[in-house]
Amino acid sequence: MKPIQAVFVDRDGTIGGTGRFIHPRDFTPYPGSLEALRLLKDRGIKIFALTNQHNITKGMASEKDFRDEFEACGFNAAYICPHEPDDGCECHKPKPGMLLKASQEHGLDLARCAVIGDVGSTDMLAAAAVGAQKILVLTGWGKPSLETYRDKWYDQAPPDYVAENLLEAAQWLISMGEMPERA
Template sequence: MYRNIEALFIDRDGTIGGDASVTYPGAFKLYPFAKEALELAKRYNIPLFAFSNQPGISKGECTLQAFEDELLSFGFREVYICPHSHTENCSCHKPSPEMLLTASQTYQLNRKNCVVIGDRWSDMLAASQAGMQAILVKTGAGEEALGKYRHKWIDFEPMYTAKNLLDAMNWLLNK
C-alpha cells in the first residue's frame, strides 16, 4: 500500500498529540508514539502534510507562524491551517476539503493516492469530499466521531480505524 501513497495529511489536535481540545504551541505535547509514526513515514519517503483548524488565530490567542513553526519542527513538509472560527463562514474550515484540494493542486498529487489521518468527523468528511482515503484514529475525539457524530459522515467509510497514529502508520505500511 505505501508504495502508492503520494502524501499523508495528518490532523494536529487529538491525532499527533494534545487532546480533543486545542493546545497552543509551547504547551502542545506529541503523543509518545507520534514521533515514531512520523519518522516511519519519512523513512519510507511518504510526504507529510499537516492540516488543522485553529480558530484561536483569528481571535488573537496565537499566531499562524507559531503553529507553522511547531508543525514544521515535527517533520511536516507543508502546513495547511484554517485560522478562522466555524462562525466566520470561510471556505477553508474543515469539514471543507479546501486545504486538501489546495495542497493536492500545489503538489500535483493524485487525490486517490492520498490518505487523511485524523480523529474527528470533520477530518473524515473533508477526506471524503476531496476524494481521498482516510484513517480514523481513536485518540482525541476519535471515539466521539465513531459514536455521537457518526451520523455526520455516515456515507463515508474510513479505510481503517486505528488505535492511534502509530497503529495507523503500521497498518498502512503493512497492508
Template sequence: MKRGIILPQAIFIDRDGTIGGTDKVIYPGEFQLFPFVEDAMGKLKKSGYLTISFTNQPGISTGDAKKEEYEQELLGFGFDKVYLCPHQHNQGCQCRKPSTGMLLQAAKENNLNLKECVVIGDRWTDMLAAHDAGCIKILVKTGAGEKAFNNYQNHEYFGKWAEVSPDYIANDFQEAVNWIITNINR
C-alpha cells in the same frame, strides 16, 4: 481496502487529538506529542511519504496564537508542509474542515492526485473532508476519535455525514501509520 493498489503521494495528518494533545485546542508551546508519534513520523519519512499537516486553528483569528507559531511547531515535529485554517466556524471560509479547501490547495501546490493520498484524523470533519476529496480515510480513536467512532457505530450521523465510512479505524496514530506501511504499497 476496496481501491486496489495505489501509490500514496502524501499523508495528510490532523494535529489536535491525532498526534497529541486532547480533543481541545492546545496552543503552540504547550502542545505535547503522544509518545509514539515521533517514531511513527520517522517511519513515514523513511518510506518516502510527503507528510502534510492540515488543521483548523481558529485561535489565530481571535489573536490567541499566531499562524507562524503553529507552522514552526509543526515543521519542528517533522512535517514537510503545513496547511491551516485560521477561521472561526461562522466565517464561511472554504478552508475549514469539513470543507476540502486545504486539501485542494495542497494538491495544487504540490502536484498531488488526492485519490492517491491518505488523511489521518480524529474527527468526523477530517473524514468528511477526505471523503469529499477522494482520499483514503483513517480515523484514530485518540482525541475526539473515540466519540466520533461511537457516533459512527451507533448511526448518529445524518445526511452527507452518514455517507462517510473510514477505510480504516486505528487506536492511535502509530497503528494508523503501521497500517499504511503494511497495507498500501508504495
C-alpha cells in the same frame, strides 16, 4: 495499485493533546506520534499537517507558532485554517479547500493520499470530499466521534481504517504499501 503520495494529519487529538486547543509551546505529542511521522517520511511519503485553528483569529496563537511546531515535527508543509467555523471560508474542514490547495502546490493525486484524524464530521468528511483514504484514530475525539456522534458523518464518510493512534495508522498505511485504484 499506486504508491501513496502523501498523508495529511490532523493536529489536536491526532498527533497529541486533548482534541481541544493547546498553544504550540504547550503541546505534547502522544507517545509514538513522532515515530509515526518518521516512518512515513522514511518511506518517501510526504506528510502534511491539516488543521482547523480558529483560535488564531482570536489572537490566542499565531499561524507562525503552528508552522514552527509542524516544521519541528518534520512535516513537509502545514495547511492551517485560521477561520471561525461559520466564517464561510473554503478551507475550514470539512470543506476540502486545504486538501485542494495542497494538491495544487505539490502535484498530488488526492486519490493516492490519506487523511488521518480523530473527528469524523471534519477529518473524514474532508477526506471523502476529495476521494482520499480515510483513517480515524481513537485518540482525542475519536471514540466519541465513532460512537456518540457517528450519525453526523458515518454514512457519508465511513473510515477505511480505524486505528488506536497515529502510530498504528501509519503502520497500517505502510503495510498496505499501495493505494487501491478508485473507480
